[in-house]
Amino acid sequence: MTSIYRPECSNAKRPLTFEIMAQDEKGEASRLFIAGENPLTLYIDKQEIVTLMTLGQCPEALAIGYLRNQRLIEHVEDLVSVQVDWEVNACAITTRKGIRNLSARLAKRTVTTGCGQGTVFGNLMEEIDSIHLPPEARLTESVLLSLLDNMRTHETIYKQAGAVHGCALTDNLGQILIYVEDVGRHNAVDAIAGQMWLDRLQPEDKIFYTTGRLTSEMVIKCAQMGIPFLVSRSGLTQMGYEIACQVGITLFGRAHGRHYLLFHGEDRFIRDALPS
Amino acid sequence: MTSIYRPECSNAKRPLTFEIMAQDEKGEASRLFIAGENPLTLYIDKQEIVTLMTLGQCPEALAIGYLRNQRLIEHVEDLVSVQVDWEVNACAITTRKGIRNLSARLAKRTVTTGCGQGTVFGNLMEEIDSIHLPPEARLTESVLLSLLDNMRTHETIYKQAGAVHGCALTDNLGQILIYVEDVGRHNAVDAIAGQMWLDRLQPEDKIFYTTGRLTSEMVIKCAQMGIPFLVSRSGLTQMGYEIACQVGITLFGRAHGRHYLLFHGEDRFIRDALPS
Numbered sequence: 001m002t003s004i005y006r007p008e009c010s011n012a013k014r015p016l017t018f019e020i021m022a023q024d025e026k027g028e029a030s031r032l033f034i035a036g037e038n039p040l041t042l043y044i045d046k047q048e049i050v051t052l053m054t055l056g057q058c059p060e061a062l063a064i065g066y067l068r069n070q071r072l073i074e075h076v077e078d079l080v081s082v083q084v085d086w087e088v089n090a091c092a093i094t095t096r097k098g099i100r101n102l103s104a105r106l107a108k109r110t111v112t113t114g115c116g117q118g119t120v121f122g123n124l125m126e127e128i129d130s131i132h133l134p135p136e137a138r139l140t141e142s143v144l145l146s147l148l149d150n151m152r153t154h155e156t157i158y159k160q161a162g163a164v165h166g167c168a169l170t171d172n173l174g175q176i177l178i179y180v181e182d183v184g185r186h187n188a189v190d191a192i193a194g195q196m197w198l199d200r201l202q203p204e205d206k207i208f209y210t211t212g213r214l215t216s217e218m219v220i221k222c223a224q225m226g227i228p229f230l231v232s233r234s235g236l237t238q239m240g241y242e243i244a245c246q247v248g249i250t251l252f253g254r255a256h257g258r259h260y261l262l263f264h265g266e267d268r269f270i271r272d273a274l275p276s
Numbered sequence: 277m278t279s280i281y282r283p284e285c286s287n288a289k290r291p292l293t294f295e296i297m298a299q300d301e302k303g304e305a306s307r308l309f310i311a312g313e314n315p316l317t318l319y320i321d322k323q324e325i326v327t328l329m330t331l332g333q334c335p336e337a338l339a340i341g342y343l344r345n346q347r348l349i350e351h352v353e354d355l356v357s358v359q360v361d362w363e364v365n366a367c368a369i370t371t372r373k374g375i376r377n378l379s380a381r382l383a384k385r386t387v388t389t390g391c392g393q394g395t396v397f398g399n400l401m402e403e404i405d406s407i408h409l410p411p412e413a414r415l416t417e418s419v420l421l422s423l424l425d426n427m428r429t430h431e432t433i434y435k436q437a438g439a440v441h442g443c444a445l446t447d448n449l450g451q452i453l454i455y456v457e458d459v460g461r462h463n464a465v466d467a468i469a470g471q472m473w474l475d476r477l478q479p480e481d482k483i484f485y486t487t488g489r490l491t492s493e494m495v496i497k498c499a500q501m502g503i504p505f506l507v508s509r510s511g512l513t514q515m516g517y518e519i520a521c522q523v524g525i526t527l528f529g530r531a532h533g534r535h536y537l538l539f540h541g542e543d544r545f546i547r548d549a550l551p552s
Contacts, residue, residue: 018514022529022537025417027547030537037492037513053492053515141301162511162530163489183491183513213439215459216313216329235438237313237459238294239329253298254438261298261306271303 004200005077007064012084014038014056017161033161037183038086042066044093047102055157055164055182058191059084062182063091065194069221072099076197127224131247134204137228139172139250141273143207147174147231148255151209157181158211167192168209169201169227177201185212189221196225203227214240214253214263223247228268231255236263280476281353283340288360290314290332293437309437313459316360318342320369323378331433331440331458334467335360338458339367341470345497348375352473403500407523410480413504415448415526417549419483423450423507424531427485433457434487443468444485445477445503453477461488465497472501479503490516490529490539499523504544507531512539 017033024030038056042049042063049072054062060082067073073095080094099105147170154176157164164181167188171177178195182188189210196203203226210218214232216239222230223243230244231252241263244251250265262269293309300306314332318325318339325348330338336358343349349371356370375381423446430452433440440457443464447453454471458464465486472479479502486494490508492515498506499519506520507528517539520527526541538545 018517020517020539022539023542024538025534025536032537034512034514034517037515039515163491163513183489213459215439236310237439238310239313239315241294241296241310258301260301261308262300263296263298266299 006198007076007079008081008083009060009198010083010085012056012059012086014059014086016055016057016157035157035161035163035183039089040084040091041089042091042093044072044102045095045098046092052187053183054187056086057157057181058195059091061180061194061198062187062191063093063194064197065190065192066187067093068193068197069190069224072102072105128220128243128246131223131226133223133226133228133248135248135267137205137250137268138270139207139229139268140270143172143174144231144252144255144260144269145258145273147207147209148257148260150174150176151233152256154179165210165212167212169196170207170209172205172207174207177206185210186217186221188212189218193221193225207231210234213237214244214251216240216243219243219247219249219251223249228265231260282474283352283355284357284359285336285474286359286361288332288335288362290335290362292331292333292433311433311437311439311457311459314362315365316367317365318367318369320348320378321371321374322368328463329459330463332362333433333457334471335367337456337470337474338463338467339369339470340473341466341468342463343369344469344473345466345500348378348381404496404519404522407499407502409499409502409504409524411524411543413481413526413544414546415483415505415544416546419448419450420507420528420531420536420545421534421549423483423485424533424536426450426452427509428532430455441486441488443488445472446483446485448481448483450483453482461486462493462497464488465494469497469501483507486510489513490520490527492516492519495519495523495525495527499525504541507536 022030039051040054041051082093084091165185166181168176169178169192180188180191206227207229208222208227209231211233213234214236219240229250233256236253244264250268251263252260254261298306315327316330317327358369360367441461442457444452445454456464456467482503483505484498484503485507487509489510490512495516505526509532512529520540526544527539528536530537
């Protein structure tokens with residue numbers, strides 16, 4: 001077994017839920033759990049980049065995936081260390097050679113920040129034409145249904161506390177490889193992108209699942225990660241749909257239990273399941 | 277009746293839903309509606325500020341509310357005109373006197389961008405101590421239940437197409453004054469802030485309703501707008517809760533039908549409803 005390079009990472013998971021008291025409609029005290037939310041400021045080679053609000057389930061993977069999806073670093077090997085310190089809500093990232101034109105790229109970022117007031121948009125759109133998803137990848141309906149069953153039975157913060165979105169990467173049998181929840185939909189996607197880099201997971205036969213909506217940025221990020229299958233429990237927006245058609249991703253929405261809608265990319269989908 | 281000043285605004289609403297075809301789990305073609313999503317780039321006095329992804333229901337109010345909530349303008353009177361042109365996905369904002377230190381403030385923004393990878397955060401937090409919500413405001417349970425009933429029966433894009441969040445401002449009887457939906461939760465809040473400015477709606481006896489989760493930024497923005505009551509159909513995060521306690525807002529979650537949880541601020545709440 002060959003050993004793979006890993007930047008030196010802390011393992012600074014936060015408490016994920018907190019217990020509070022509330023009053024219900026009968027005026028009775030009710031004990032419940034709520035999801036954590038923490039500011040995490042990223043510093044690359046001591047320069048402040050951004051503050052993310054995160055559940056804190058896997059802050060190192062989130063930081064790495066954020067840099068990956070923002071195209072600030074090109075290879076995981078460019079990273080020396082990723083150290084999260086919750087005493088000061090900071091993540092210190094050390095790179096091997098610095099980042100060229102960092103200030104200029106951050107300035108550009110300011111003016112293209114978008115997506116429901118979310119992350120970088122302009123640059124992502126420019127890359128659409130360079131995305132090529134494998135046409136030969138296949139997903140059977142029985143694997144899709146098995147994936148949905150795995151999601152249903154997976155233990156989640158959402159079930160305990162609500163107020164978070166979940167994203168998962170599965171193998172081509174629908175088995176969960178990574179499951180991340182976060183208060184921000186895009187954080188969960190970025191954390192998966194980071195973990196895929198750390199574990200050297202190849203995208204071309206994987207399936208990406210999200211509890212969140214299929215907006216433009218969700219579809220773009222998944223396509224950019226090279227994953228040909230995107231499945232959501234929720235709905236779709238017009239730009240999410242248009243981009244899916246443009247990049248040729250196989251896209252499912254409203255997927256739960258034995259129900260789903262196939263929005264695009266039926267060439268990769270094989271209906272093999274028996275009627276229930 | 278005194279006439280109030282209004283900047284010269286376009287009225288450039290976008291088509292809100294689009295019809296597409298999908299295949300359901302039986303392999304049958306299914307016709308459905310999906311929500312629109314459009315990039316809208318804001319320019320202040322010809323300088324590019326940000327690109328928001330929006331449903332486009334009320335882009336002028338969104339632009340104004342964005343500038344208000346980002347503290348880029350202090351009074352609606354500072355605005356001369358707000359012109360949206362969907363041919364180029366641009367919103368041109370003309371101010372009376374320009375914005376002092378705009379470049380410096382945008383640079384500051386870059387590094388504090390946060391909240392689920394959302395909007396400005398650092399500056400908002402700094403203002404918490406200056407927020408004073410009226411202690412004498414009151415909300416009765418019967419008004420709360422009437423508000424929830426109004427939300428349930430309100431015609432929405434969500435019912436037709438999903439994939440959007442809704443926010444509403446109601447009067448102290450729970451009657452809807454403004455209802456905005458958007459693909460981004462924060463856009464809907466900002467659009468309400470903008471419309472409140474345009475209509476000179478005072479906040480101190482109003483109720484803010486959202487279908488979205490009560491994260492830190494949602495609670496901060498509502499408090500900053502001076503609204504003492506915040507009601508959500510969804511859950512709460514830890515920072516949302518902490519900020520609610522800090523600013524003393526009256527906060528309800530999981531509110532639908534006749535159910536709700538009162539998280540904070542019971543001094544303003546009067547239980548007058550008869551058991552159903």
